[in-house]
């Protein structure tokens with residue numbers, strides 16, 4: 001797992017292996033339109049060299065992270081640059097992060113780690129200014145991704161940035177650890193190059209725009225299922241993405257827009273998928289309209305039984321695209337912040353994966369008689 005992330009599918013790869021991969025063939029265009037940490041896109045390209053990935057997310061930090069993972073080729077220069085980033089962090093001096101999000105003002109990071117983050121940022125900005133690492137290059141995205149993942153390991157919070165803890169967690173006291181990320185860039189390995197793997201593309205925007213921008217063989221949809229807004233939970237990663245560009249104007253804008261007493265910015269992009277049920281139903285209808293005629297083979301839609309939409313909402317919403325089958329798996333893992341608060345509900349929770357068998361070119365189709373519901377167990381999947 002690249003990063004602890006709300007709704008990450010990193011631990012659900014047996015679901016992807018058993019139910020999604022059999023529908024993906026070499027040469028296909030595979031869309032991961034709510035890519036998050038890129039775990040599904042990276043898994044598919046690693047298991048199916050020769051597949052072209054289009055990853056998309058509404059959050060800028062996710063688009064940068066996915067660009068690093070999916071588009072940055074492994075090279076000796078990259079390893080040297082990562083070593084230089086580690087050295088810049090070790091020699092970091094207190095700057096913007098230390099002033100704003102470390103004691104005495106706030107407790108997101110220890111002063112020592114905040115200075116290390118400032119040092120890494122100064123390194124990245126310096127390489128942008130000297131032209132050594134262009135700001136929109138995959139290498140810049142990769143180094144930024146390394147820094148984002150490291151911040152997630154030492155932030156003094158429950159894995160997200162929506163509030164910090166009063167006491168220091170032991171892991172927040174450990175020094176910032178800039179570890180390499182697993183690279184799956186098409187063409188990065190000899191095998192992939194020989195297979196003529198096409199490059200991946202990463203888009204930043206609403207899933208509807210990404211749906212209209214390409215024709216896909218298979219599309220994987222993993223929208224938010226709770227009312228938590230990703231822009232609020234991971235605002236610090238968006239701040240880092242701006243700061244690493246060296247764009248001080250953007251950095252000041254966050255402060256001017258206001259912040260809570262706990263140091264969390266009050267302005268962030270809101271997703272309709274993390275809204276109330278009518279809003280989610282509208283978001284699903286808009287996405288299904290955008291996907292009409294854009295998918296040749298199959299659409300997969302991942303959701304959870306403790307989400308805002310019910311299974312009937314989803315099955316009915318997806319049905320204009322084709323015949324719907326629903327796979328159901330008992331929930332085994334829980335993202336840390338949900339433990340305790342949601343423990344009672346979580347015991348009975350299920351993971352859902354809807355598959356729509358599409359026929360490209362068709363307009364609206366009549367609603368099918370109802371989805372087929374297939375119960376799965378973890379043993380079925382790993383067999």
Ligand SMILES: C[S@@+](CC[C@H](N)C(=O)[O-])C[C@H]1O[C@@H](n2cnc3c(N)ncnc32)[C@H](O)[C@@H]1O
Nearest residue numbers: 007008009034036037039058206207224230271
């Ligand atoms: C459940 S997470 C995806 C997790 C991802 N599959 C992973 O394993 O890391 C949902 C993602 O949808 C993104 N998102 C929310 N609204 C969106 C929209 N309208 N269009 C595209 N992405 C959106 C969020 O930023 C978040 O990264």
